[in-house]
Amino acid sequence: KDIEIIWIMFHILDFSNELQNSRLMVLQTSSLDIEFFSNFCSSKPFFQFSRIYFLELMSHYYERFHEDILGLNKKLAENFKNSIVSYGNDPLDALQGIEQFVYNLPQMITHPSYKELLSKRKNLSDTAIIVSTGPSLTKQLPLLKKYASKATIFCADSSYPILAKHGIKPDYVCMLERTEITAEFFNHDFREFDKDICFIIKSVVHPNAINYLTKKTDNFTLVSTYASFINYLKLDHFGYFNMGFSVAHMACYLSLHLKHKNIIFIGQDLAYAKNGNSHPDDYQNSATYESKAHEPILTKAYGGKGEVKTHHVWLMFKQNLEQDIEKIQKYLDTKVYNCTEGGARIKGAIEKPFLWACENLLAKDLNKPFEKLEPLSLNKQNEFLLKAYYKVYQSIKHCRDFNDNFIKVYDKIKNSFMSLQNSQKNEIFIQEIIQDIDKTKTQIDELYNTQKDLIQILGPLLTQFELNLARIYVLNPKTKEDAFNKSILWIKEHLEFMELVYGHIKAQENALIKNILPLEEKLKERKLDKWMERVRR
Incomplete structure (x- = not known):
């Protein structure tokens, strides 16, 4: 803020070598965006020394900028933490991914490929609705049912049983996580309801998920993300796209690859409801499934009014979603709307009532069901x-x-x-x-x-x-x-x-x-x- 101090400093001391070698960086922190912090905290040498990072005020002069410095410190600490997670912090998790990927290979190869999905399903719809399982989902279901024929519906594995209960057929059901409990979302026999639904599952999911699917449908595709062991096999027909940290990220990326121009999030609370519930009442594992699982953290509420309680995992999902949305809005001709009408604010997403989005973005019925995918x-x-x-x-x-x-x-x-x-x-x-x-x-x-x-x-x-x-x-x-x-x-x-x-x-x-x-x-x-x-x- 006091630019003259920098001017005086550079006139007294020669920092040319330090500047040339990036040992000294002069930045205007107020103009730094989410993408900068993400790139900065994941690049050399900053990431390599992230565990020893600390911020120290060296004189009383800096106390004038106390709030700014604390804000900067918070952003750096959060982004260093996210970078560490993104590089991987659990070898057992990596091993589980490798063994389940290898176990799933026969099912992946003998079912429709990701390449087939892209060739037949691009540009079929302008608007995608991504259905997550936050507490706010319940109030959006009647409107979703009314307009289901006018948008492509991507639903999380956890919202699939809820939509089935309310008779709302999604076009795609996505599964990302590799745990056994997540696989149980597919342990249902919805008979006619499952017809024409395309299940898109990450190639490292628990084998139980595939076992449940094979009992009721052959309309599923195992898709791979970028990972060194997976890339080593060079089965390029079945990948690749970055899927992020949550199933909502996965659905968002998939909707982009299928060339949707509008992406609408509903049920994406990433926060507890006022009554402390973590999920809707219809959620398979109970509405309070995560209510006591983590220490609550305050974050800005949807609409910018007040604060809501979240936890560190949701906060990480939110921050990564914000990074993605900033890049989408910056580099693509795609608009991202948060129509959850509850939960946490997701920076960068356009906040609109779900009714507004339906009335303004969903004009005509789509030609559903979409063309069937065929195996090789x-x-x-x-x-x-x-x-x-x-x-x-x-x-x-x-x-x-x-x-x-x-x-x-x-x-x-x-x-x-x-x-x-x-x-x-x-x-x-x-x-x-x-x-x-x-x-x-x-x-x-x-x-x-x-x-x-x-x-x-x-x-x-x-x-x-x-x-x-x-x-x-x-x-x-x-x-x-x-x-x-x-x-x-x-x-x-x-x-x-x-x-x-x-x-x-x-x-x-x-x-x-x-x-x-x-x-x-x-x-x-x-x-x-x-x-x-x-x-x-």
Whole structure:
């Protein structure tokens, strides 16, 4: 705000090198948008040091801008947190995704592809209505039923049983999460109601979800997002699009890919109702399912009047949705409306009553049901089944080969570390050990280019390790003893990290061996045994 101070500072001191190398950045914080904070907090070197970020006021002068500084600090902290989550923070989650993806491969390949969906369903409708399961959904159902024929309806898996109860047929039902409890939303027999509904499910969902679907329909498509193991298989007919963190994100992205010009959200409260309910009364898992699950946080209410209670997961969904909406409004000829009429304010979305949206955006009936999607030819299916089998089998071999070499390097480094004895040799030994560690980390980094099938499970581990390692990296030793202790701590951390790397790759090997079985059964069913044997040889 006091631009003259910056002017004086640059006249007294030469910061040309710092500015050129981006070590010093001068920004007008009032003009920074959501996209800036998202990009800034996820890029080098800022993201790598996000765990040691803190904001300190160095003089009383800055207290004049107390509110501005606190606001900036809050935005940075929130965006660093979101970036850490987006890079992955749970290797077990990554492993679950890999094993369920491999288990689901036969169903994915033998049902209509994402490529087929795009070829037949683009540009059929101007307006998409995305139905979520916030507490406000109930009041919107009569209007949704009245105008259902005039818009493409995308509903979340959790709102599917609610719409069935009220006789509102969606065009698409989306499922994103990989948990067993989420799969239960498909554990219904709605008979005639399910006819012509297209179920779009992420390829890593729990197998129970697919088992329930196969009992009542063949009109479902498994779609893949961008992930290193999935991309390694190169089954490009069945992907790819970014699906975000929630099923509402997934439906939003899908509606964009199908070229809708207007996107309307209803039931997207992302907050508790006044009575404390987290979901509508008709919600399968009870209206209070998340009412006591998390510590409540206040956020601005829909319409900008007052505040409502939310929790940290919904807040993360809201912030990511706001980032998406800003990009949509900025780069695409698409308008995003929040017609929830309740819950939290979603910045960037146009707030309108649902009735206004129906009367102004939904003029004519669509030609429903939309054209049926067809699976690939039998020959093409067989080709992809064999290709998938080959790639998974190769990945099992990659896991074994990697760990066979990795354990030798680990043993060498550990033995060298245990040999540290007299003080004269310590410094030389330590440098040699650290050089070996650096070579090993370089080899792991090269997996991003050479063996992408191993990166998905290692990604969250690598991210969390580097974020924590930054705390040691920034230690500033004052004495030789301090420097020695820092080096010892550095080596110990890396030895523990290497043990985890070995364990993660072993876990992937075991998961692939176990979950390749449905693929083998499908190949045997199609009399492709000799080709399987050729792959194994």
